[in-house]
Amino acid sequence: MIAPRTLADRIAALRGERPRPLPPARPVADDRSAGLARWLGAELRVADVGRVVLVERSVPLPPGTAERLSGLPDACYVDTETTGLSTGVGTVAFLVAIGRVRDDRIVVRQLVLPDYPDEGALLRLVATELADGARLVSYNGRAFDLPILVARLTVHGLFAALAAIPERHDDLLPIARRLFRRPLGGARLADIERGVLGIERVADLPGAEVPGRWFGYLRGGSPDLLAGVLDHNLQDVASLAILEAKIVHLRAGGWRDAEVIDARGMAAELLRDGAAADSLDLLALALDRSLQPDEELGVRRLATRLLVAAGDLERAEGIWRDATRRASVDAASAWIEVARIRERHRHDLAGALEAAAAASRVLDLAFALGRGGSVAEIGRARVAVEGRLRRLRSWVAARERRADRRTAAA
């Protein structure tokens, strides 16, 4: 008869391993949070529901930043560091930073969770701090930071605290994407900092290492593990304010001098702000520069939409006529756009027919010269052009017949 084994032995056997020695005993619950606070030069808030390490730091903002932001409601710039990337309930925000612009500086309060049992205290404090502002500003906070805070507040049943968080939440990610993603090839906050804000991070902690740092600290590691996380997070919050000021500036005419900007995205923003004329200026300016073909097409389309809406059909046509001078599929497409404007908006069928015929000739030429697109591309364009041409011809013919009948009747 063999000796009965312990559950631990069975677990080990199940995994095909030898039983491991017991892990070292956990250090007694000395007040590590006090040590953490000391190390970080922070205040330790002790409530009956837990302890929170509160680090308050302030960073000078570039000149003009505060002024540009002064027209907006008082904001809480929020960024969290979490134990993982999933938004499931088990992901915890162990560092919540809230920045407020004061004079020419941003004052950032970083609330650090000393250990899991203190989370209730941290969340209460976070909610109190946020309730003090008129709105939240974040980068991807709608999809990530806020859902995590909401989930954790719900787990703790802190519904009153949850209700106190301002409803207005300006997530800068969508607009930053529209304005910068195409020219920068990405819209991570780091891309924007480097390409637009002129901020170069030195010795920055990669985001992927963040959760491991906190776990490492919890398992008895040095508080210094968290120092890098706090620095990384501080820069994130400061960048939020600088980015928002940059966006305010761009909207207020700064776009005229912007070096890096997506013309279509910015024009759409201006349009949203009701500045249609500025939007057109911007597009015209963009067309003067050399653009990527697909970007150019987008810019022309948007400009046409704006001009048609403004009733300036002559200029709308002009947008495309500029592009008809080459022997290529693109030129044929431009002629088609001209035909469309004449047909739909100027109700000039004869003119439309003329433009469609021009498109057909451009295609013939492109094909004969063997340029301006592959045979398949030209073929596809040909089908579209001939279809439109046929339709226009029959309409024009019908109208002429009607006119003839009217003349005969008269």
Add this chain to the structure above:
Amino acid sequence: MDQSVLGAHPRTPTEAIDAFLADASLAPLVAAHRVLEARPPRYGPWPVDLDPRIVAALRSRGIDGLYTHQAKAVETIRAGRNAVIVTPTASGKTLCYNLPVLDAVARDEAVRALYLFPTKALAADQLVELRALADAAKIGLKTHTYDGDTPPNIRSVVRAAGQVVITNPDMLHAAILPHHTKWFKLFENLQFVVIDELHSYRGLFGSHVANVMRRLRRICRHYGSDPLFICASATIANPAELAERVIDAPVELVDDNGAPSGRRHILVINPPVANEQLGIRGSALLTAQRLAERLIGDGVQTIAFARSRTAVEVLTSYLRETFAPPPGHPHTIRGYRGGYLPNERLAIQDGLRDGRVRGVVATNALELGIDIGGLDAAISVGYPGTIASTWQQMGRAGRRAGTSLSALICSSAPIDQFLAAHPYYLFDSSPEHGLVNPDNLHVLLNHLRASAFELPVPAVERFGIDETATLLDVLEEDGWIRHADDDRYYWSHENFPASDFSLRSGAPENVVIVDTTGDRHRVLGEVDLFAAPLLVHEKAIYIHEGVQHHVDRLDWEERKAYVTRTDVDYYTDADLGITLKVLEVLDEADAPPAGVRQRGEVMVAWKVTMFKKIKFHTHENVGWGSISIPEQEMHTAACWLVPPADLVNRYDRDTLDGALIGLARVARTTSALLLMCDPRDLGVLAQVQAPFTGRPTLYLYDAIPGGVGLTERLFTLVDDLIRVCREAVDGCPCADGCPACVGPAIEVGHRGKAVVSELLAGMN
């Protein structure tokens, strides 16, 4: 010519079935024939205080009384007790839970219910049914399915406002529980959890589902709710026990079926022997085709069940050839596989009602609760694996009035042949047990991780087993969770644990057999991973539907075997080397003098190294080859039997060797019948000199890593096992072994059958 004038052509399905049964050509195939007499409906008391709108809705559907089981279920649930409802197919089972749930929602719109079905198709089906009832009652019920097919914009509405959320255990595990804060309205007000098709939650899948229920209950406790559980199951031996294991709470059994039924004929049909040596019989599929043609031709609406999709396709196309409609008309024979949409099913249902559909060929998707109403005849092509599913399939035939026919057509598989020889097992023995082992350590540890992600686990909390704290320490040691100063364990890892494992994995996947003979590759069938090295190793001759195929290539990583049709005069026989190491003896029972009966944990490793080519008729060894398939290993539960020493000492080693092979074979077949399990879930190994016992030993083990309680249960049934084995061997009319008992003599030796019988007698 008017056939009715001649009197030869039957006019009604009942007459057609009687004529069919009277046909002399059928008689040689019939292994058994039973008649179940008609049963009138029995009604229970109408529930008091039922919302008048619901009463009106039922009346408008012609329901003036509840059958006994429905009345009892409603009464039990309204009294606040968990219930498990066990009644046959098409007995109005869903009303048992829809009625009390709808009534509760009608009284208080805050009430929430969660419905769980094993498949999306069933969930979609139920949505239609529940909505129809709510609409008829003019109750504005907010209900929707929540699964992979639910559009994102509807999801958030379901989360916040769904009164009845219809989903599956997998979604609950991976999408709902780990995001419970988004569902807090549901969890705060959860009053009912409906678990339909409970019998499908057995084995490893059931063990996972039981743990998902543990997690669900923890979250309900957190939000202050304590839902009632309403389970519904097909007939199994231990529905209440299974329900209690799955929901971890007492339940009340509701099984007094009051639904009416007509007269039913049950047939067990065994095709004639085609190959004497190997005991291979004629094709079950072709036999099914002949019977179905006769029945359908006589106007008997028939459903045939086949075990694989391929077989469904083949049978459907054969029957469509026979019953080809005039050009331009739709087919009268319909195939039905899993994954059909409710609309397609409705089309079949309507077609059956108005006679446009005369026959349906289905996989077991239909067995699983999807309701297409009753037909005149049901044919099961091959034993579906359990007595419970056999009855479910047979239950598809049956009208409230008139005669119906159900037939099981046995294949050449040992368990089919056992049933053909001992049909009373189908009729008289209780159906199988639904077994789960929620405390399987593999499973338990995974769900404890997922649970810690959902809510921190206090060190004093019990999750499944008393030693939860030990498991928590193990998880902490592995860096998943953190034991904090408040004596709770917190999730402390970047991963999302519910996506690390699936509820349906762990069961070894099958090897697909691909026929490359024609221009287009087609799937012939599947063999399970344990049998694959034996049956479809390279150069094996694999026999499918009586046709020989040569295995050209086995892609072990992809789990695919490529075969081509061939015609040779030999078959192949591979040597499977199984080694089994006993890790721990957990229990021991009384055994005859000097015999042993034990159970415990074992490590099983198996490897196939070589095969022989054996000539038909002469059984000459005409060649051999080596096989290179990597060794497989598994830690699992087992029980083992050692016959008394004085008994085994009477035989020489070769005789004993053959007899043990036969004993193993009959033990596996009968064990699968005694337990509710597919024979493939049970492994068996006979060793003439087992290293652990030092003596001839028969091991039976759970063929699922970690075990699911099969052999643990079997250990309590050893006396029954030996008794049934003796009946199987001694009662078999063969001379010296056949597939229905110990296996053919060429495998077990000429004295094999006799020695098995003596061993069994001595072990009793």
